Amino acid sequence: MSEKHLQTGDALPAYGGKLRVFAMRFCPYAERTILVLNAKNLQYDTVFVNLDHKPEWVFNYSPKGTVPALEYEEGKGIFDSNIINFYLDEKYPDVALQSTDxxxxxxxxxxxxxxxxxxxxxxxxxxxxxxxxxxxxxxxxxxxxxxxxxxxxxxxxxxxxxxxxxxxxxxxxxxxxxxxxxxxxxxxxxxxxxxxxxxxxxxxxxxxxxxxxxxxxxxxxxxxxxxxxxKGDANYNMLDTSAVCCMRPRKKKE
Ligand SMILES: N[C@@H](CCC(=O)N[C@@H](CS)C(=O)NCC(=O)O)C(=O)O
The missing domain is CATH 1.20.1050.10 (Glutathione S-transferase Yfyf (Class Pi); Chain A, domain 2)
Incomplete structure (x- = not known):
């Protein structure tokens, strides 16, 4: 999973046929949804979003521009962690996360x-x-x-x-x-x-x-x-290892 947060002007990655979560790596609300998806052993893709420079397409899934949002079918989304999580629990009941009482x-x-x-x-x-x-x-x-x-x-x-x-x-x-x-x-x-x-x-x-x-x-x-x-410059990509470049160490001069 790339931890890079996409921003205004970035293209929406191609839909991969799985559930897809729009999240921000440090957002506790988005984490709620990720944990529920994990607990239910569901396959999903994650798109991280820079909340200071939101990509235009995030509003197609989350009209208020908040995360998490869930793309449950290509191009169709629901938003709000509680709404999403209750939906997931009803839609995928194999691992039940609520009491029957x-x-x-x-x-x-x-x-x-x-x-x-x-x-x-x-x-x-x-x-x-x-x-x-x-x-x-x-x-x-x-x-x-x-x-x-x-x-x-x-x-x-x-x-x-x-x-x-x-x-x-x-x-x-x-x-x-x-x-x-x-x-x-x-x-x-x-x-x-x-x-x-x-x-x-x-x-x-x-x-x-x-x-x-x-x-x-x-x-x-x-x-x-x-x-x-x-400090006014939220470091969304601080965990993004894809940004680390792969320079070859220079050979020492003999
Ligand atoms: N009630 C919402 C709150 C979500 C929320 O506030 N998320 C924050 C990030 S932690 C957000 O998207 N902020 C961007 C904004 O409000 O424009 C939920 O449970 O999903």
Missing amino acids: PLRRAEDKIVVELFAAAQTAFYTAAYNAQALQPKQVEDFHKGLETLQATLKERGTKFLHGDYPGLVDYTLFPFLERFEALPLVGKPEFALSKDKYELLVTYIETMKVAPAVKPYYLTPDTHAKFIESRN
Whole structure:
């Protein structure tokens, strides 16, 4: 998979006959969809998009120009991570990622809803630090405490059960990025092992889940991206190895 982000003026790669995701490598919403596709063992192509200089064609799949979008048939798309992921779970039920119990499904949605304030606090802390209020640090920790309490109450390895489900793949991309906050000068967002023992164990277990591991990025990498974006020049292509050229080492003069 090329990690190069296409931009205004770049051509849309030819359709390969598979599902195709439009994503940005550091976007947590796009990661949600990638994890669900991986969990379902679906074949798909990925097109990474530069969100500061969007290619014209991205709007054909995502009218608001946001990622993720999913091309489910040639030239036809749906957008928004939740919409896409519920669609995928219904369309490809072989690996079911939601409970069969309607009440548990509702409870999973509540878990996601109660986590939203922590997500908002993360975005402010990472990208708009001058607007950060103590209330948001409180909200962040309240969100994590609630999540940890839910894990304890359910008593299962993952929120979904013995294996991760939609609820886990929806929250994890944010938990992955939360660990970068202390590295960008926000120590008040650290997840102390004492306070969050169960939650930290859960995060570590999610990192190595088969659907997550190949796409997971370290806190250090996320911190580098956050810093580049805050400098006004988001380094979308920092993981793009295709840009490394293959110069032959010069022969030493004898
Ligand atoms: N609610 C949307 C949010 C997606 C979103 O905001 N994605 C960001 C990147 S992380 C984006 O596309 N930003 C570009 C823009 O808003 O123009 C979802 O769940 O897919």
